[in-house]
Amino acid sequence: AEGNGSVKTPRPLPLLLAAAAAFAFATGLAICSQSFLRPDSCAPTALASAAVNFSGAVGSLLACALRCTRTDWCAAMLSDDSDCELIDSMLFYESWIGQGADCPDGLYEKHQGNEWLAFSSCEQKDVTHNASCGRAMDRNTNRVFYDGSCTHTNTSAHNWWRASLPQRAYIDHVVLYNRLQSSAAYRPNNFTISLDGAVFASYFEPRSFSVKYFGCNRVGQTVQVDQHFSDILTLCEVIAYGRWFP
Numbered sequence: 001a002e003g004n005g006s007v008k009t010p011r012p013l014p015l016l017l018a019a020a021a022a023f024a025f026a027t028g029l030a031i032c033s034q035s036f037l038r039p040d041s042c043a044p045t046a047l048a049s050a051a052v053n054f055s056g057a058v059g060s061l062l063a064c065a066l067r068c069t070r071t072d073w074c075a076a077m078l079s080d081d082s083d084c085e086l087i088d089s090m091l092f093y094e095s096w097i098g099q100g101a102d103c104p105d106g107l108y109e110k111h112q113g114n115e116w117l118a119f120s121s122c123e124q125k126d127v128t129h130n131a132s133c134g135r136a137m138d139r140n141t142n143r144v145f146y147d148g149s150c151t152h153t154n155t156s157a158h159n160w161w162r163a164s165l166p167q168r169a170y171i172d173h174v175v176l177y178n179r180l181q182s183s184a185a186y187r188p189n190n191f192t193i194s195l196d197g198a199v200f201a202s203y204f205e206p207r208s209f210s211v212k213y214f215g216c217n218r219v220g221q222t223v224q225v226d227q228h229f230s231d232i233l234t235l236c237e238v239i240a241y242g243r244w245f246p
Contacts, residue, residue, distance in 0.1 A: 036065060036077075036108040060084065068110055076109045093175055093213040114172045114241040119223075122163035124233070126154050136235040137163050143180035143210070143236045150179050150236040159233035162224035170242045171195060171216045174223060177237035178209055191227045195220035216242075 064084035068074040075089040092109065122133035131145075131152035140149040153159045174193060193201040193214055201214035223240055227233045 036068075036110055065108070068108075074110060076107060078104065079106045079108065089173060089215070090213045093211060113243055115243065117165055117169055117171065117240045117242050117244070119163035119238075119240070120166040122161070124151060124153055124161040125156065125159045128152050128154050128232075131234075133161055133163065136161060136238045138237075141177050141237045141239075143177055145179050145234065145236075150234050153233045155230065155232050157230040159227040159231070160224060161233060161235055161238070162222055163238065164222040165240070167244070168219055168221045169240075169244050170219050171223070171240050172242045173216050173240075174201070174214045175237075175239045175241070176209075176212045176214070176225070176235065177239075178211070179234045179236055180210075190229045191225055191233075194224045194226065196222055197224075216240075 060081055061079050064077050064079040067084060068077040068086055071086055073088050074086045076087040076092045078085040078087060116139070118139075119137040122137055124133040127133075129152045131150060133151055135149050135151045138149060142149040144150075145152070151161060153161075176193075189206065189208060190204055191202070192199045195216060195218050198218070198220075200216050200218055203209075203212065203214075223238065225233070225235065225238065
């Protein structure tokens with residue numbers, strides 16, 4: 001009893017919170033096999049951060065995670081108290097990773113079992129400035145040519161770069177990192193990408209790009225980039241994401 005004569009009764013647990021907790025317990029198993037990564041920044045190295053366990057989450061965060069898990073094309077989610085935005089792979093790579101900016105709060109990447117598949121050998125049509133093919137498979141995504149992590153060929157028709165995995169693998173997608181300097185960034189704007197000789201992607205645009213995502217969804221071993229006009233071919237990194245066969 002209070003001094004003013006009123007009586008305070010215990011407040012019940014809000015129904016929404018109780019329902020959300022029950023929902024989390026009942027559906028926890030549904031996302032145990034689907035982990036998410038919350039990177040501190042959108043640099044590729046940060047995407048290897050620890051997975052976030054959603055089995056104890058309640059409310060909008062859990063609901064958003066479940067939506068992303070159950071949506072095949074969802075590669076990441078952007079969640080806050082009132083909104084849930086599902087993000088496909090192209091938008092994730094090109095809007096955040098490609099810009100090199102910090103990830104916004106509430107951005108989570110869905111771990112789909114794909115990994116960065118390491119190439120074991122490479123070739124390119126020719127080499128200038130000692131910028132050999134290995135610079136595009138050195139796991140260094142630095143896009144400044146003079147820092148020593150981008151390839152460079154002579155000016156000629158049909159320049160190409162190719163690299164092979166140590167064995168055949170499932171390749172979900174390939175990501176190309178372009179040279180940063182604006183005077184040279186236009187160079188890869190008329191090219192195709194093939195896997196074991198079969199073209200799976202092309203880019204024929206007048207504008208340059210920073211980082212570009214190309215879906216593959218095939219099994220193979222050798223990735224090749226073919227330029228279809230006469231100029232220098234420069235690549236700062238070519239990454240194949242996918243899964244090794246057991």
